[in-house]
Amino acid sequence: MTNKNDQSSKWDERYMSGEYRPRTEASSLIKIATERMDCKDKRCLEVACGNGRNSVYLAEKGYEVDAIDVSTVALSRARERGENAKVDVNWILGDVDEFEFVEEEYDVIVVDFYYCEKELIESIKKSLKVGGLIIYEHHIRTENEIERGPSKDKYRFKSNELLDYFSDLTILYYREGIRRVDRGSMAISSLVARKTEGDSQKYPDEIGGSMSQK
Numbered sequence: 001m002t003n004k005n006d007q008s009s010k011w012d013e014r015y016m017s018g019e020y021r022p023r024t025e026a027s028s029l030i031k032i033a034t035e036r037m038d039c040k041d042k043r044c045l046e047v048a049c050g051n052g053r054n055s056v057y058l059a060e061k062g063y064e065v066d067a068i069d070v071s072t073v074a075l076s077r078a079r080e081r082g083e084n085a086k087v088d089v090n091w092i093l094g095d096v097d098e099f100e101f102v103e104e105e106y107d108v109i110v111v112d113f114y115y116c117e118k119e120l121i122e123s124i125k126k127s128l129k130v131g132g133l134i135i136y137e138h139h140i141r142t143e144n145e146i147e148r149g150p151s152k153d154k155y156r157f158k159s160n161e162l163l164d165y166f167s168d169l170t171i172l173y174y175r176e177g178i179r180r181v182d183r184g185s186m187a188i189s190s191l192v193a194r195k196t197e198g199d200s201q202k203y204p205d206e207i208g209g210s211m212s213q214k
């Protein structure tokens with residue numbers, strides 16, 4: 001079993017050596033899913049925030065952002081990004097498996113390219129307010145030839161696994177497929193879901209429409 005220190009130094013080493021080359025632009029899925037949301041007084045959590053590209057984007061939009069990552073190197077880069085952008089983010093250095101998720105705390109929770117075990121997913125759902133959004137993208141298993149993502153299937157979701165985990169929420173957008181980026185192709189599942197109550201809901205315009213044109 002690996003502990004926080006192992007995880008931290010493993011990721012520090014990946015960042016320092018350049019073995020992991022993080023993207024610098026905020027995720028398109030996050031941009032589209034939040035573009036029409038009123039972010040005044042809204043609280044957001046980014047799980048495994050890395051270099052802070054998404055958290056800083058959300059803070060620039062006006063969200064109050066908590067962002068956790070286990071890597072000291074990642075978090076110091078994230079802090080610097082936040083300072084350059086002149087935004088406040090509550091950067092938390094720690095293991096997300098030890099994070100105390102408070103019930104109904106967040107309006108938006110973002111997980112971008114981090115594999116959460118089922119137990120962590122349950123904590124995330126618990127910590128969303130009713131009406132709150134989860135925005136999640138991660139690598140999936142595939143038969144295609146791909147260049148990017150975890151080498152072990154263990155850290156990739158199975159087809160529909162992410163969808164199944166969040167099927168008790170309202171799924172506003174879900175897609176699996178191959179994405180080609182400058183450094184190669186990857187197999188990704190993308191999900192936007194809202195914690196809801198009741199059988200009938202008010203839907204935002206266009207999440208699916210605008211995403212499917214990307």
Ligand SMILES: C[S@@+](CC[C@H](N)C(=O)[O-])C[C@H]1O[C@@H](n2cnc3c(N)ncnc32)[C@H](O)[C@@H]1O
Pocket residue numbers: 007011022023047048049050051052053068069070071074094095096097111112113114
């Ligand atoms: C593939 S990177 C993604 C970073 C960021 N979400 C992004 O998309 O740019 C995965 C991140 O997870 C972090 N991480 C790994 N294990 C963690 C843990 N147990 N708790 C918190 N962060 C963790 C790593 O330090 C790394 O920054």
